[in-house]
Amino acid sequence: MAITSANQLELLQTAEAVAREKMIDPGLVVEAMEESLARAAKSRYGSEMDIRVSIDRKTGKATFTRVRSVVEDEELENYQSEMTVEQAKQYMADPKVGDTYVEEVPPVEMGRIAAQSAKQVILQKVREAERDRQYEEFKDRAGTIINGLVKREEFGNVIVDVGAGEAILRRNEKIGRESYRPNDRIRCYIKDVRREPRGPQIFLSRTAPEFMAELFKMEVPEIYDGIIEIKAVARDPGSRAKIAVISYDGSIDPVGACVGMRGSRVQAVVNELQGEKIDIIPWNEDQPTFLVNALQPAEVSKVVLDEEAGKIEVVVPEEQLSLAIGRRGQNVRLASQLTGLDIDIMTEEEESARRQKEFEARTGLFMETLDLDEFFAQLLVSEGFTSLEEVAYVELDELLVIDGVDEGTAEELQARARDYLEAKAKAAIDAARALGAEDSLIDFDGLTPQMIEALAKDGIKTLEDFATCADWELAGGWTTDGGERIKDDGILEPFGMSLEEAQDMVMTARVLLGWVDPAELEPEVSEDDEAEGDEEAADTGAGV
Incomplete structure (x- = not known):
């Protein structure tokens, strides 16, 4: 031709x-x-x-x-x-x-x-x-809702015709036991769009929390206009969900706006999600208040927040315990996802018994270590002292507010506490040395004598040994084996060391040993940051 x-x-x-x-x-x-x-x-x-x-x-x-x-x-x-x-x-x-x-x-x-x-x-x-x-058509549509037609089902995965191509709704992204037939209309959330050798792959989801947020945005004009914002969503797909909302207009109730006239707006979302029950909760910057809202419909008696550990204790009346936990722990699990906190729920009786046990343990500690009678030890605990370190190193004035404690008694209390702590630290260092711990590890800032002893017992005896440790070996962590999460105990976990602290200490040790250049650890300054710095310098110069 x-x-x-x-x-x-x-x-x-x-x-x-x-x-x-x-x-x-x-x-x-x-x-x-x-x-x-x-x-x-x-x-x-x-x-x-x-x-x-x-x-x-x-x-x-x-x-x-x-x-x-x-x-x-x-x-x-x-x-x-x-x-x-x-x-x-x-x-x-x-x-x-x-x-x-x-x-x-x-x-x-x-x-x-x-x-x-x-x-x-x-x-x-x-x-x-x-x-x-x-790919160009769909790459910018990730994070949005799309309507399509079901083409076929393969091994539980649904292939959806989205007009200019095909997308896949995987089995684990479907709600409950949903089933579809060819040519059924379906609404999904575009979770991800990837460029692959076999062509662009469009992954859909109906279980993603973002899917619910986008549905509310479509049903509630105030959310679309930015007057109301969805701050958090937690879902147990097909069963129950919690959504936290806040209004930036004092005249608009965020919960009422999302519910709609006679529940019309929220009902439209519920129908799309196969009858999933939705709790709409007002968001609050105060975490304990927000948590009380998140645990609705259960009533909460008291909330104790531990910000450092990211944990929170919730005390509820005995008759409210099952409601707060929910069926199979659903209510407390969704509240935990919504707030990002580990929640420990207990009844008023359990909390009282636990506090009594803690009170007795601290009383016994002060009686034994400070050579005090039971009444005086109980007085210290009642004033909020929980450890020997607090007694030894607080300002003297904090001890003087206790009834019956004068300056001489306060100084004697602190002297006894410090003597005990110093003796305990010396014993720990001696034990560590006996195990082979070297001065390079003992003199390293940030490690207490008890930590050094624990490290030596685990075979970590030099700064070089410490620098080769992974952060999870020190602070603990979780691994997954065969789909099951297994707890890894950290050597220094009993001393309250976090992963971030472990990372910082290991990196500091590596810098001291010359394994890492400190300049490599400095964050890179972008051109935008440099420009901002130049503008600030110019403004400062102009103001002189």
Whole structure:
């Protein structure tokens, strides 16, 4: 098959038809044709030749050219596509290295094999262009809701026709025991869009918390306009959910706006989520207050927050315990997800018994270590003292507020506490040395004598040993084995060391040993930050 005047325009017509059908740029189809014709020409003239084809976008005429580059004598490798300066003088006036010589060659006759190869090239290029178009169309739509038609179901995964391509709703992203038939309409949240060799992959979800947030945004105009903001969402898909909202307009009730007239707005979301019950909760910056709201409909008697540990204790009346926990722990689990806190729920009786036990344990500690009678030890505990360190190192005035304690008694109490702590620290250091702990570890800032003893018992006896530790080895953590979470106990976990503290201490040890350059740990300053710094400096200079 030769590219004759009879079928030159046919090339352009074919390109336009394919482009229209696949919704891609006709120019991409023409480029694919040029490449396929160039391959066919190479098979005729020789694969080492640099043959290029250009199709006129108006007339459809295909021009075949051979390109040769001018190179240095010692760099000449391919005689068919390269030539030296001397050789180029036959074709060009004053040739230089880097110049190219282009000459037109006769069009080729395309045999059956060449035509089939050209067809494959065009199809491949069109397929790649189609995939790129799909990816470009959907990459910015991640995080939004899309409507589609169910095409088929494969191994529990639903393949959805979303117009310009196919998307997948995986089995674990469906609500409960949802089942779909071909041509059912479905509404999903676009969770992720990835570019992969087999084409763009669009992953959908109906269980993501963001799906519920987007549904409320569609049903509640105040959320869409930014007057009401969704601060947090927690879901047990298909069963129950909690959503925290706040209003930036004092005249608008965020909960009422989300519920709607006679519950019309929230009911629309519930219907879409297969009857999932939704608790709409007013968000509050005060975490304990927010938690009380999140545990609705249970009533809470008292909340104790431990900000450092990220834990919170909730005390409820005995008759409210089952309501607060919920069926299979659902209520407290959703409240924990919503607040981002570990919640420990107990009844008033359990809390009273626990506090009594703590009171007795601290009383016994002070009686034994400070040589006090029971009444005086109980007095200390009642005033809020929980450890020997507090007694030893608080300001003297804090002890003087206790009834019956004068300055001499306060000083004696502190002296006894410090003597006991120093003796205990010396015993721990002696034990660590006996185990082989070296001064490099003992003198390292941040480690208490008891920590050093614990490390030595675990075989960590030098600063080098300490620097090779992972943060989770020191502070503890969790690993997953066969789908089951297993707790890893940290060596220093009993001393309240967090992962962040462990990371900082290990990195400090590595810097001291010269393993890490301190400059590498400094955060990089971006151009924007530098510009801001220059502006601040200019403002400061202007104000002088």
